[in-house]
Amino acid sequence: MPSRYQGPKAEIDALSAYIKLMRAAESVTTRAHAVLPKDITISQFGVLEVLLHCGPLCQTELAGKLLKSGGNITLIVDNLEKAGHVVRERSREDRRFVTVSLTDSGRAFITGLFPKVAASITRELSALSSAEQFTLGWLCKKAGTGASAPAA
Amino acid sequence: MPSRYQGPKAEIDALSAYIKLMRAAESVTTRAHAVLPKDITISQFGVLEVLLHCGPLCQTELAGKLLKSGGNITLIVDNLEKAGHVVRERSREDRRFVTVSLTDSGRAFITGLFPKVAASITRELSALSSAEQFTLGWLCKKAGTGASAPAA
DNA sequence: CCCTATTGATTTGACATTAAAGCAATAGCC
DNA sequence: GGCTATTGCTTTAATGTCAAATCAATAGGG
The missing domain is CATH 1.20.5 (Single alpha-helices involved in coiled-coils or other helix-helix interfaces)
Structure with a gap:
């Protein structure tokens, strides 16, 4: 600016x-x-990555982990479902909940992709030493939980 | 490398x-x-702020300063123009260029708003000392111009 | 057992965002 | 001058984003 x-x-x-x-x-x-391949977006990658590392989740949990709105998750899951990467299933105990799970092909897809992205992020931050990365993370955390941040 | x-x-x-x-x-x-008032978006604020501090600019210059695509700027300027905050004017020397300028009401609007946002950012980062803010900025700059960053 | 409140998901409307295609105007070259 | 390439802007298609309204299901209070 x-x-x-x-x-x-x-x-x-x-x-x-x-x-x-x-x-x-x-x-x-x-x-x-x-x-990332051209047929996947950053948001879609985010959902798949969370499902891989956390297991099946309902959409409200996804929204919480990704810091996005509920309506947003509905659309992203729609598109991932069309692509065959995830499936929706209504919970039988409480029919309000929709559990989102990886399909086999979705799991194979994100399992192959995640290491590439992790390596890419590592390469992009390689201008900073390990100590500098730690300091950066610490300052960001402090900044992100500043004045009007919601209580953890 | x-x-x-x-x-x-x-x-x-x-x-x-x-x-x-x-x-x-x-x-x-x-x-x-x-x-921000609810009738203005962050992107619209960004355009008005740049126009206030840099003076009238063409859309390509706006896109460069805000790191957004040209098509994006077209839409944001459309909406700002509808709201009466800016005006478009075809350059007479080179009719490809469209100069975007603040209207009087747009200038009054952003002049009144900017100090509030600046104070808000300052408050949000007040968890960091001045030295810490400087270090954060320095590390971010180093990280942002890392491995595959375009040459400045 | 109702009435109401809450909760999870979806829909809708408006704006953002990019990439790619298209249009208009200019510049360069012959 | 005329052909071509470049440049600035607009449009289009697809996705993302949120807030607000809506719908469905459950929970709680009486």
Whole structure:
């Protein structure tokens, strides 16, 4: 952000850090996910990855883990279901819940893909030493649980 | 540059830092922009802010500063134009260019709004000291210009 | 056993986002 | 001048995103 704005020093420091935070997040995400095949989106990858590492979940749980809205998950799961990567199943104990599970082909797909993305993220962050990555994570965590963050 | 195998520890460190980076970016952005009136979006705010601090720009320049696609800018400017915040004007020297400028009401709008958002971002990052904010910015900049970043 | 509140999912409407295709205007080359 | 390439913008198709409204099922209070 080309700030010609001249405010208090605290504000300039915060805005400067914020802009770099945003640019880094966008930049690393875009480049790290460039290894994804063209027929899958970042959001779809996110859902498959959570299902692989957490097992079958209902849509509200997916929304919580991915920090997305419920309506959003409905659409993403729709598209993953069309592609044959996941299946929906109504819970018999409480018919409000829809359990989303990986199909065999979906599991094979994400199992083959995840290591590539993990390696890609590692490569993108390789400009930072291990200690620097730790510091970055620590500062981000502190920043993300700041002033008006919901209590953990 | 041949990429060397870095081992599982390097991967865990990088993924851990990456997840915290993404969560911090989402979290701070969402909360910092909660002060925006509901009739304006974050992207629209971004365009108005750049126009305020840089003066009238053509759409390609806007796209470059905001790191968005050209088609995207077309839509955002469409909506800002409907709201009366900006005007489009064909350049007379080169009729391919469309200069986007703030209207009087648009200028008043963003002039009143920007300090609120700046204060909000400052508040959200107040969990970090000035030195920590500087370190965060430095690490983010280093991370964002990593392995496959385009040459500046 | 009702009435109501809550909860999980879906739908709808509006905006964002990109890639790709298309259009219009300019620039370059012969 | 005229052909071609480039450049800036718009459009289109597909997906994502949220908020709000809606629907279905369950839970609780009386």
